[in-house]
Amino acid sequence: MKWIRVAHVHDIPLREGRAVEVLGREIALFNLGDRFVAVENRCPHRGGPLSDGIVSGGMVVCPLHSWKVCLSTGAVNKPQAEACVETYPTRIEDGVVLVQVDPAGPAGYGNQLTMTAMPQTSGPNEAQMSNAVAL
Amino acid sequence: MTERLTVVGNGMAGVACVDEILKHGPKFEITIFGDETQVNYNRILLSSVLAGEKEEDDITLNGLDWYEQRGIGLRLGVRIVDVDARAKTVLGDDGSVTVFDKLLLATGSAPFMPLIKGADKQGVFTFRTLDDTRKLIEIARSGRKAVVIGGGLLGLEAARGLQARGCDVTVVHLMDTLMNAQLDSTGGVYLKERMESLGVRVLTGKRTQAFLGNGTVEGVKFSDGETLSAKIVVIAAGIIPNVELGRKAGLKVNRGIVVNDHMETSDPDIFAVGECVEHRGAVYGLVAPLLEQGKVLAATITGNKGPRYEGTIPASKLKIMGVDVFSAGRVTETEKCEIVRYEDPSLGVYKRLMVKDGKLEGVVLVGDAGDSHRYADWLRSGADLSSRRRSLLFPEPGADRGLDVAAMPDHETVCGCMGVTKAAVIAAIHGKGVNTLTQLKECTRASTGCGSCAHLCEQILKAVAPGFEEDQKKALCTCLPFTQENLRDIIRSQRLTSVQQILEIYGNGHGCEVCKPALSYLVDVIWCGEHEEDRSARFINDRVHANIQRDGTFSVVPRIRGGVTSPDELRRIADVAEKYHVPMVKITGSQRIDLLGVKKSDLPKVWADLGMPSGQAYTKGVRMVKTCVGTDFCRFGTQDSTSAGIELERRLEHLYTPHKVKMAAVGCPRNCAEATVKDIGLIGQEGSWQVVVGGAAGKKVRKADLLITAETTEEALEAAEIFFQYYRENANYLERTYDFIERLGIEKVRKQTVYAPEPARKALLDRLRKSKALAQDAWLERENPVHPTQFVNIQPMEAVIV
Numbered sequence: 038m039k040w041i042r043v044a045h046v047h048d049i050p051l052r053e054g055r056a057v058e059v060l061g062r063e064i065a066l067f068n069l070g071d072r073f074v075a076v077e078n079r080c081p082h083r084g085g086p087l088s089d090g091i092v093s094g095g096m097v098v099c100p101l102h103s104w105k106v107c108l109s110t111g112a113v114n115k116p117q118a119e120a121c122v123e124t125y126p127t128r129i130e131d132g133v134v135l136v137q138v139d140p141a142g143p144a145g146y147g148n149q150l151t152m153t154a155m156p157q158t159s160g161p162n163e164a165q166m167s168n169a170v171a172l
Numbered sequence: 173m174t175e176r177l178t179v180v181g182n183g184m185a186g187v188a189c190v191d192e193i194l195k196h197g198p199k200f201e202i203t204i205f206g207d208e209t210q211v212n213y214n215r216i217l218l219s220s221v222l223a224g225e226k227e228e229d230d231i232t233l234n235g236l237d238w239y240e241q242r243g244i245g246l247r248l249g250v251r252i253v254d255v256d257a258r259a260k261t262v263l264g265d266d267g268s269v270t271v272f273d274k275l276l277l278a279t280g281s282a283p284f285m286p287l288i289k290g291a292d293k294q295g296v297f298t299f300r301t302l303d304d305t306r307k308l309i310e311i312a313r314s315g316r317k318a319v320v321i322g323g324g325l326l327g328l329e330a331a332r333g334l335q336a337r338g339c340d341v342t343v344v345h346l347m348d349t350l351m352n353a354q355l356d357s358t359g360g361v362y363l364k365e366r367m368e369s370l371g372v373r374v375l376t377g378k379r380t381q382a383f384l385g386n387g388t389v390e391g392v393k394f395s396d397g398e399t400l401s402a403k404i405v406v407i408a409a410g411i412i413p414n415v416e417l418g419r420k421a422g423l424k425v426n427r428g429i430v431v432n433d434h435m436e437t438s439d440p441d442i443f444a445v446g447e448c449v450e451h452r453g454a455v456y457g458l459v460a461p462l463l464e465q466g467k468v469l470a471a472t473i474t475g476n477k478g479p480r481y482e483g484t485i486p487a488s489k490l491k492i493m494g495v496d497v498f499s500a501g502r503v504t505e506t507e508k509c510e511i512v513r514y515e516d517p518s519l520g521v522y523k524r525l526m527v528k529d530g531k532l533e534g535v536v537l538v539g540d541a542g543d544s545h546r547y548a549d550w551l552r553s554g555a556d557l558s559s560r561r562r563s564l565l566f567p568e569p570g571a572d573r574g575l576d577v578a579a580m581p582d583h584e585t586v587c588g589c590m591g592v593t594k595a596a597v598i599a600a601i602h603g604k605g606v607n608t609l610t611q612l613k614e615c616t617r618a619s620t621g622c623g624s625c626a627h628l629c630e631q632i633l634k635a636v637a638p639g640f641e642e643d644q645k646k647a648l649c650t651c652l653p654f655t656q657e658n659l660r661d662i663i664r665s666q667r668l669t670s671v672q673q674i675l676e677i678y679g680n681g682h683g684c685e686v687c688k689p690a691l692s693y694l695v696d697v698i699w700c701g702e703h704e705e706d707r708s709a710r711f712i713n714d715r716v717h718a719n720i721q722r723d724g725t726f727s728v729v730p731r732i733r734g735g736v737t738s739p740d741e742l743r744r745i746a747d748v749a750e751k752y753h754v755p756m757v758k759i760t761g762s763q764r765i766d767l768l769g770v771k772k773s774d775l776p777k778v779w780a781d782l783g784m785p786s787g788q789a790y791t792k793g794v795r796m797v798k799t800c801v802g803t804d805f806c807r808f809g810t811q812d813s814t815s816a817g818i819e820l821e822r823r824l825e826h827l828y829t830p831h832k833v834k835m836a837a838v839g840c841p842r843n844c845a846e847a848t849v850k851d852i853g854l855i856g857q858e859g860s861w862q863v864v865v866g867g868a869a870g871k872k873v874r875k876a877d878l879l880i881t882a883e884t885t886e887e888a889l890e891a892a893e894i895f896f897q898y899y900r901e902n903a904n905y906l907e908r909t910y911d912f913i914e915r916l917g918i919e920k921v922r923k924q925t926v927y928a929p930e931p932a933r934k935a936l937l938d939r940l941r942k943s944k945a946l947a948q949d950a951w952l953e954r955e956n957p958v959h960p961t962q963f964v965n966i967q968p969m970e971a972v973i974v
Contacts, residue, residue: 040970049966050959052708053715057966066966086724089712091689094682100712100720103685133969 054088083119178272182206185446187280189466196474207251222333279412279414290383314338314929318404327408338929354499433480435469498541501534543666582923589621652679670704690905719790729789735763776954802839811856861888866913
């Protein structure tokens with residue numbers, strides 16, 4: 038396991054996320070005010086960029102179809118699904134956020150195998166989906 | 173033989189009392205006389221009718237069928253002028269003589285007319301009946317000067333109503349303190365400031381001497397020699413009980429007809445109820461006491477004498493949107509009482525409790541009356557407050573601003589106007605299967621008075637009723653238990669300018685993807701762009717001003733006003749598409765060019781190379797205005813729709829709206845740019861424009877409604893702007909114009925926009941212009957990003973060698 042210095046604390050605005058690529062993994066790093074959290078930047082539903090989601094307490098809402106992912110455990114909270122994303126420990130040192138990554142770990146992503154249970158239709162919330170549709 | 177009960181007075185007291193009497197079974201043959209020609213209506217809502225917030229029909233309490241079904245003889249428009257107590261008859265002004273066995277006097281009160289010279293001039297009104305209200309509505313015009321004599325509850329409500337109709341209003345009050353019967357002097361100052369911030373001028377400590385003018389009122393003269401011009405004068409200087417019939421019947425009369433605790437007068441066959449009675453020296457001009465009196469009287473008159481009326485602690489609430497005032501109990505200080513006070517001048521909030529021997533004696537709330545029911549309950553129950561001293565002025569920790577209905581004691585009053593307790597609401601739910609607020613209103617009358625307890629009623633229904641259904645209005649989301657309408661009031665009155673503030677004070681502290689964008693919109697529109705922008709509360713599209721696609725890339729739609737472009741622009745678009753390897757260039761259904769598949773980090777460069785403003789295709793905002801070629805080239809065009817469309821777009825672009833706003837302008841009724849299915853459409857015809865609104869051609873198809881026919885292009889554009897701003901201010905977030913219009917009805921929309929009084933229209937335009945002045949092309953953030961990493965993917969600070 039390796040601690041990697043990824044960003045200044047100021048690089049990530051309060052209650053927002055940013056994508057950062059570390060050792061071939063795309064990680065979504067969030068500033069929750071009292072702590073920074075890092076999860077794999079890929080929604081288990083359709084691969085949406087979680088770093089672009091709205092933070093809701095300790096969760097992030099995927100911008101594509103509003104799946105909710107818990108930022109501490111990586112578990113999908115809504116819809117009730119067994120999928121989850123990988124989470125990474127973080128710490129702060131001299132105003133710099135460090136993320137712990139296993140250099141030898143899987144370059145791929147979290148628990149994709151559990152995705153078999155996923156619905157194949159569009160997301161859970163039509164109204165929210167319209168957010169993403171412009172025409 | 174059934175006894176004959178004759179009721180004089182068809183107002184709230186008389187009819188409510190009859191309703192109570194009927195609950196004891198059919199004991200009487202009932203005749204009700206009313207000198208107004210109306211069925212029983214809710215007098216306390218007349219100010220809402222004057223303000224245009226309610227229609228006449230909305231305030232009817234008992235329709236004609238109510239009387240018919242109960243076999244009650246109703247004699248409207250007949251004034252009883254004499255009572256013969258010995259012969260047991262009443263004489264009507266139509267010459268009719270009616271015999272009674274029992275007589276109920278519910279004659280109410282009349283406006284008090286102070287001695288002012290010239291009060292008989294035309295243009296001087298009182299404000300007591302529906303008829304008075306109609307006359308005022310008739311004469312109220314925008315810009316017309318109105319003076320209201322009297323700064324009590326009624327005077328202030330009348331002032332606000334006239335102002336809502338466009339009048340230029342001044343309130344003149346004899347005393348130094350507004351609502352001096354209900355407020356202390358500091359409370360009066362807070363109220364005065366509040367009224368003045370709404371644009372109502374307030375003069376206190378001013379004695380009116382005469383009304384000037386020749387036959388018709390032209391002005392008001394004060395005892396200090398000053399004058400004020402006025403076309404309308406409303407006298408609201410108080411009320412005096414109508415006791416004349418009581419005197420004629422030989423009853424004991426002081427200020428009012430004297431009654432005892434059983435509501436009996438000095439004559440065993442004559443009873444009195446409501447504003448015309450005096451009980452233990454007190455005369456009431458409020459709704460709650462007369463309902464309590466009615467219940468007791470009903471028991472007594474039907475031979476079930478027993479219950480006693482022991483007086484009511486007066487409580488009153490000002491019913492003016494945005495001016496919260498509540499007062500209950502004693503106002504003037506007594507010996508050994510303690511005053512507990514809180515004030516915040518910048519929020520305009522003032523709370524003053526009077527406590528004596530650990531009990532609440534009186535309460536005054538200005539600017540925030542959210543806790544009024546809690547105080548009213550303490551007053552009624554005489555609760556011991558010694559253990560609550562630290563939380564007197566604020567909800568107890570965890571009590572969630574009094575919304576926690578489970579913790580509310582059963583005996584606590586939910587509806588102060590109608591005297592309905594929590595227990596009564598629950599009984600209705602369980603006993604009568606009540607599931608909606610409408611049913612609850614029918615069953616218990618709760619929330620049919622001033623209506624301020626509707627939210628509380630809903631909370632109880634929600635908690636208790638198994639099949640609870642919300643009446644149309646829905647809370648924004650579970651993070652924040654308020655409707656968007658409530659939230660607008662809260663944001664405005666509490667001067668909240670950031671999403672996080674609102675969530676922390678009124679919500680669960682963190683919000684979600686549903687409420688955060690909605691609140692972002694609300695603070696923007698309410699403060700005309702002078703809010704604290706918080707991008708973390710915005711959907712990603714509004715953080716980076718592009719539309720996120722399924723693969724996480726974005727689409728870019730440059731603004732091409734009216735769909736009119738140039739070879740140079742087209743060349744730049746083509747160059748950008750090549751330079752950034754844009755996978756798809758698409759002409760959309762709305763005359764737009766869409767560049768799909770752009771990386772977030774390329775957005776600022778793409779915008780710079782395009783050199784065109786944002787087309788707002790990614791947001792709830794102003795889309796490009798679709799136009800036909802109008803008069804320049806088309807053989808059939810009758811109006812220059814291209815220029816009109818471009819101008820419309822310029823006036824509204826870069827603003828945000830509850831949902832996207834699609835517009836079109838066409839030069840003739842052939843409608844080539846499909847203006848009849850747009851949110852706003854301009855349809856040119858020979859010599860005029862039709863401005864249409866609320867069209868749709870999406871999931872559902874709806875033909876737009878005609879808003880107005882305008883003679884000039886400028887008038888048409890202005891009508892569109894007025895509607896646009898009205899929609900911005902009143903629609904729910906994510907509510908399209910067609911849903912908005914169906915919810916409100918096009919007539920109401922027309923009345924409140926293009927047919928509104930001039931000041932109201934001007935105010936809408938002013939706020940639109942103010943917002944517009946602060947709005948800028950979002951794509952300029954390419955040069956001044958709101959955050960250094962707004963568009964970038966962060967690179968780790970160290971290279972890692974595996």
